Amino acid sequence: MGIRAAVAGASGYAGGEILRVLAGHPDFEVGTVTAGSNAGTELGAHQPHLLSLADRVLAPTTPDALAGHDVVFLALPHGQSGPLAADLPADVLVVDCGADFRLGDAADWEKFYGSPHAGTWPYGLPELPGRRDVLRDARRIAVPGCYPTAVSLALFPAFAAGIVEPDVVVVAASGTSGAGRAAKPHLLGSEVMGSVSAYGVGGVHRHTPEMTQNLAAVAGRPVRVSFTPTLAPMSRGILATCVVPVRPGVTAAALRAVYADACDGEPFLHLLPEGRWPATAMTLGANTALLQVALDETAGRVVVVCAIDNLAKGTGGGAVQCANLALGLPETAGLTTIGVSP
Numbered sequence: 001m002g003i004r005a006a007v008a009g010a011s012g013y014a015g016g017e018i019l020r021v022l023a024g025h026p027d028f029e030v031g032t033v034t035a036g037s038n039a040g041t042e043l044g045a046h047q048p049h050l051l052s053l054a055d056r057v058l059a060p061t062t063p064d065a066l067a068g069h070d071v072v073f074l075a076l077p078h079g080q081s082g083p084l085a086a087d088l089p090a091d092v093l094v095v096d097c098g099a100d101f102r103l104g105d106a107a108d109w110e111k112f113y114g115s116p117h118a119g120t121w122p123y124g125l126p127e128l129p130g131r132r133d134v135l136r137d138a139r140r141i142a143v144p145g146c147y148p149t150a151v152s153l154a155l156f157p158a159f160a161a162g163i164v165e166p167d168v169v170v171v172a173a174s175g176t177s178g179a180g181r182a183a184k185p186h187l188l189g190s191e192v193m194g195s196v197s198a199y200g201v202g203g204v205h206r207h208t209p210e211m212t213q214n215l216a217a218v219a220g221r222p223v224r225v226s227f228t229p230t231l232a233p234m235s236r237g238i239l240a241t242c243v244v245p246v247r248p249g250v251t252a253a254a255l256r257a258v259y260a261d262a263c264d265g266e267p268f269l270h271l272l273p274e275g276r277w278p279a280t281a282m283t284l285g286a287n288t289a290l291l292q293v294a295l296d297e298t299a300g301r302v303v304v305v306c307a308i309d310n311l312a313k314g315t316g317g318g319a320v321q322c323a324n325l326a327l328g329l330p331e332t333a334g335l336t337t338i339g340v341s342p
């Protein structure tokens with residue numbers, strides 16, 4: 001018998017991606033799947049691509065429905081995870097794709113989310129320095145937001161090596177699935193198709209403190225992040241372009257060596273060959289973060305571009321990677337590095 005996994009929010013985009021990975025995982029067995037307003041309906045009505053799970057009936061999202069599993073994946077709107085997790089046994093692994101437990105600073109949480117802080121769980125980005133030791137045997141894990149995943153993976157090598165100044169500018173494009181399945185006016189097809197638009201401009205996006213938190217922890221000092229998200233007319237994918245002042249004396253060769261070293265031995269972090277720049281399509285369905293770096297000598301800046309699939313490495317794949325670690329399975333089990341092209 002496999003490791004029994006429940007998925008809450010199974011009718012949504014993140015829940016669907018977790019189930020897609022679990023359906024092909026050698027060690028997990030899918031148990032209860034739950035939803036909110038769609039409880040009582042069949043999963044196949046919402047996730048018709050998950051053929052092997054189509055006839056599962058969605059249960060209401062309650063602690064009772066989620067009981068009796070080895071791992072519970074939560075893919076629910078912000079604010080739903082805290083009360084639910086409090087009613088789940090402490091020895092059950094709970095992996096939360098929502099934001100509730102990502103931030104260590106309660107004041108940051110209240111400023112950006114406008115509600116009381118639920119608490120802080122081990123942060124589920126295994127590639128960050130020292131993270132794997134924390135995640136092994138953890139029983140509560142907070143999966144990062146999709147933009148902070150891309151930006152933290154793009155910049156931690158430079159901060160860990162001490163070759164950049166703590167003053168980051170990020171412009172990142174996301175596919176529309178990043179906003180979830182619930183209908184939102186700015187996601188109307190007629191307004192998204194054929195156009196790229198900025199939103200959350202001026203330091204107000206709630207992922208900014210998450211990026212700052214992660215990079216400051218690596219740098220060992222405060223880091224300023226100016227983050228501008230943009231919405232691109234595609235379903236999946238994030239392309240984050242990160243620009244940061246370089247310290248004097250750093251050469252292009254040294255910069256490349258820092259990134260090559262950071263990616264060495266990392267199953268999902270890849271530095272592309274020189275001259276090849278990451279594109280979101282290369283990551284679709286894969287748990288990869290693809291990187292490329294350049295030294296802009298004229299401007300005195302390091303430029304790092306990172307592509308991920310927001311639903312794969314950015315949520316569902318990252319969640320399963322963390323669960324693998326916490327349960328003592330091979331970290332890569334059930335996760336592919338093979339994207340699609342063109």
Ligand SMILES: NC(=O)C1=CN([C@@H]2O[C@H](COP(=O)(O)OP(=O)(O)OC[C@H]3O[C@@H](n4cnc5c(N)ncnc54)[C@H](OP(=O)(O)O)[C@@H]3O)[C@@H](O)[C@H]2O)C=CC1
Pocket residue numbers: 008009010011012013014015034035036037038039061074075076077078080097098099144145146177178179180181182310311314315
């Ligand atoms: N989309 C993405 O790229 C990423 C998402 N995340 C996070 O994952 C979580 C889920 O996001 P996403 O899948 O995109 O959102 P969706 O809107 O696509 O799905 C939300 C899911 O939660 C269920 N739900 C909604 N309200 C309630 C409720 N009150 N009680 C119980 N269940 C409820 C929905 O059920 P029903 O169908 O019945 O309404 C649905 O299954 C969020 O916290 C999000 O921030 C994190 C990183 C990236």
Ligand SMILES: CC(=O)N[C@@H](CCC(=O)OP(=O)(O)O)C(=O)O
Pocket residue numbers: 097098099144145146147174175176177178179180229231
């Ligand atoms: C395109 C789009 O709208 N993206 C979402 C981020 C999705 C994500 O990772 O968010 P959580 O923090 O909600 O888990 C946004 O900008 O709000």
